Amino acid sequence: MPEPLIQVQDLHYTYNAGTEREVPALRGIDLEISRGEYVAIVGANGSGKSTLARHFNALLLPTAGRVWVRGMDTQDPRHRQAIRRAVAMVFQNPENQVVATVVEEDVAFGPENLGVPEEELRVRVEWAMEVTGIASLRGRSPYHLSGGQKQRLALAGALAMQPELLVLDEATAMLDPAGRRAVHEIVGRLHAEGIAIVAITQAMEEAAQAGRVIALCAGKVALDGRPQQAFADEEALRSLGLDLPLMARLAQMLRERLPGFPAGVLTPAGMVAALKEQALSRGGRR
Amino acid sequence: MSAPQPLIEVRGLDSTYMRGTPLETVALRGVDFTVYPGEMVGVIGPTGSGKSTLLQHLNGLLRPQAGRVRVAGVDLSDRRAGLRSLRLRVALLFQNPEDQLFERYVADDVAFGPLSLSLPLEEVRERVRRAMEAAGLPLQVYRDRLTFSLSGGERRRAALAGVLALDPQVLVLDEPLAGLDPAGRRELVSLLAGWHRREGRAIVWASHSMEEIARLADRVYVLAEGRVVLEGTPRQVFARGDLLAACGLEVPAVTQVLLELAQAGLPVRTDVLSLEEALPVLEALLA
Numbered sequence: 001m002p003e004p005l006i007q008v009q010d011l012h013y014t015y016n017a018g019t020e021r022e023v024p025a026l027r028g029i030d031l032e033i034s035r036g037e038y039v040a041i042v043g044a045n046g047s048g049k050s051t052l053a054r055h056f057n058a059l060l061l062p063t064a065g066r067v068w069v070r071g072m073d074t075q076d077p078r079h080r081q082a083i084r085r086a087v088a089m090v091f092q093n094p095e096n097q098v099v100a101t102v103v104e105e106d107v108a109f110g111p112e113n114l115g116v117p118e119e120e121l122r123v124r125v126e127w128a129m130e131v132t133g134i135a136s137l138r139g140r141s142p143y144h145l146s147g148g149q150k151q152r153l154a155l156a157g158a159l160a161m162q163p164e165l166l167v168l169d170e171a172t173a174m175l176d177p178a179g180r181r182a183v184h185e186i187v188g189r190l191h192a193e194g195i196a197i198v199a200i201t202q203a204m205e206e207a208a209q210a211g212r213v214i215a216l217c218a219g220k221v222a223l224d225g226r227p228q229q230a231f232a233d234e235e236a237l238r239s240l241g242l243d244l245p246l247m248a249r250l251a252q253m254l255r256e257r258l259p260g261f262p263a264g265v266l267t268p269a270g271m272v273a274a275l276k277e278q279a280l281s282r283g284g285r286r
Numbered sequence: 287m288s289a290p291q292p293l294i295e296v297r298g299l300d301s302t303y304m305r306g307t308p309l310e311t312v313a314l315r316g317v318d319f320t321v322y323p324g325e326m327v328g329v330i331g332p333t334g335s336g337k338s339t340l341l342q343h344l345n346g347l348l349r350p351q352a353g354r355v356r357v358a359g360v361d362l363s364d365r366r367a368g369l370r371s372l373r374l375r376v377a378l379l380f381q382n383p384e385d386q387l388f389e390r391y392v393a394d395d396v397a398f399g400p401l402s403l404s405l406p407l408e409e410v411r412e413r414v415r416r417a418m419e420a421a422g423l424p425l426q427v428y429r430d431r432l433t434f435s436l437s438g439g440e441r442r443r444a445a446l447a448g449v450l451a452l453d454p455q456v457l458v459l460d461e462p463l464a465g466l467d468p469a470g471r472r473e474l475v476s477l478l479a480g481w482h483r484r485e486g487r488a489i490v491w492a493s494h495s496m497e498e499i500a501r502l503a504d505r506v507y508v509l510a511e512g513r514v515v516l517e518g519t520p521r522q523v524f525a526r527g528d529l530l531a532a533c534g535l536e537v538p539a540v541t542q543v544l545l546e547l548a549q550a551g552l553p554v555r556t557d558v559l560s561l562e563e564a565l566p567v568l569e570a571l572l573a
Contacts, residue, residue, distance in 0.1 A: 043467070044437075044467040044469060044470070045437055045438030045439055045465075045466065045467045045470060046437050046438055047467075092465075144309075146332075146333045146334045147333040147334070148332075148333055170465070173464060173465060174464065175333070175494070176331075176332040176333045176494045176534055176535070177332075177494060177496065177534065177535050177536045178332060178534030178535070178536075179332075179333060179534075180494075181536075202465070202466065202467050202468065204468065205539070238469070241467050241468065241469035241470070242467065242468050242469070243468035243469075243472070246497070246539055246540065246561070247539065247543075249561060250540065250561050250564065250565075250568075253561065253565055254565070254568060254569075254572075257565075257569055258569065258572050261572070268539050268542060268543055271543050272543055272546045272547065275543070275547055275552075275568065275571070275572075276547065276550055276552070278572050279547075279552050279571055279572060282572055282573075
């Protein structure tokens with residue numbers, strides 16, 4: 001059996017551990033993430049989502065329990081560089097992620113620091129700028145880009161590391177609709193190329209696009225399954241401070257009124273398809 | 287009946303950042319913007335469209351470089367116009383306002399504004415009580431809560447209570463729901479709508495969420511590249527999906543679903559803005 005990309009075993013993490021202001025954030029997490037998976041992590045504010053994700057590239061180390069990345073224990077400092085290479089992160093606020101004064105140099109910053117040879121560096125940077133659609137901005141100053149452009153730059157910087165896992169920590173929360181759509185398209189393409197994605201999000205609509213949804217509650221895993229399972233029980237979601245995706249709510253309302261309307265519709269595309277099919281079949285019966 | 291006096295009247299407003307430098311950036315070009323008492327006005331526009339710049343003119347954080355801004359009878363192009371009385375009438379809640387909480391106890395933070403107005407202590411107390419109640423943080427429960435011990439949603443509401451305690455005529459909100467979890471969003475929406483209804487005060491609400499604006503606003507302004515490109519009721523504005531898409535915006539997801547059905551030749555109305563409105567249309571389609 002191939003080893004999982006990420007393996008988390010009885011992970012506990014406490015902020016300010018051993019002081020008066022101790023705040024337990026993670027309280028016994030067990031999970032595995034495989035190569036190429038697309039996982040959404042959802043949960044109320046303060047449920048531990050970001051704390052968990054920061055363990056995936058050793059930005060945080062367990063207070064108790066273990067985290068392995070491709071079999072490498074994150075506690076072992078000798079693995080730190082290899083882990084950071086395997087797992088790249090993009091955060092919510094693109095302003096805080098800019099490091100260079102020219103777009104192209106900003107993209108090259110990470111791999112250059114890893115000592116990637118010149119020739120390969122150029123190939124990687126070109127590829128990363130191409131995928132994220134910022135090649136035409138290469139000579140610009142990052143500070144004068146729009147929010148959406150800055151976020152695509154942050155994404156390009158992460159991709160230039162050629163990670164096996166890309167962690168997006170509410171990476172689209174501050175973006176306008178077009179910026180959000182652009183990032184989603186890029187992420188979809190990367191996933192299709194085999195890169196694993198972990199997307200932390202407050203938008204249930206976004207989580208519905210993933211292959212697996214993990215819901216955290218007070219530092220523990222409360223739900224873990226396919227979106228169709230995770231979004232099947234509205235009561236359970238509400239008790240976690242969460243909600244149904246908009247289209248799942250509409251589907252539920254339709255199912256209450258029209259027996260036979262299919263279950264498991266979660267996305268606008270799924271809703272359009274289901275409605276077309278239903279309209280055709282019902283029309284056919286008349 | 288004569289038309290009511292506008293509370294906020296912006297005419298021909300221009301704004302340019304770093305004027306006279308190579309980095310000069312035009313943020314607003316000839317913007318007209320009106321808010322009547324008691325209205326809920328939505329403002330949408332892509333990043334960099336000038337939304338925040340416009341909002342910052344409404345309480346005098348920015349002074350008009352050209353054009354006119356009148357707020358509650360105060361003409362802001364007049365350099366002598368006092369901003370103090372203006373800021374009592376127009377309260378601005380920035381993005382992530384909880385970052386600006388600074389007192390140790392929640393109630394002290396809420397009291398900061400009214401105290402600085404040198405109101406009688408009795409009045410301050412009453413305002414704090416009402417503002418905290420309106421923000422869903424009843425004083426008897428939250429009086430002695432430490433600010434840092436609040437949850438994300440509570441911190442956001444504490445910041446809201448701080449501006450409500452100023453008893454403003456207009457509440458200006460920049461992405462008030464960003465970063466909150468679904469439960470926190472639901473709660474804040476119902477508190478804001480409740481305050482708006484009860485007090486009959488105006489709200490200006492800027493957001494990247496078309497769903498929010500479609501559901502809550504009486505009237506919507508669409509900004510793009512510093513100009514008002516569209517203004518009207520949500521139904522009028524969201525009927526212009528083509529124009530919105532060209533600006534990097536979109537229609538609410540449920541409207542988009544109906545548009546796609548109509549494009550496929552199915553007989554459905556497309557001027558639908560919410561799930562509640564969509565339901566009878568879809569029931570009729572599938573009946």
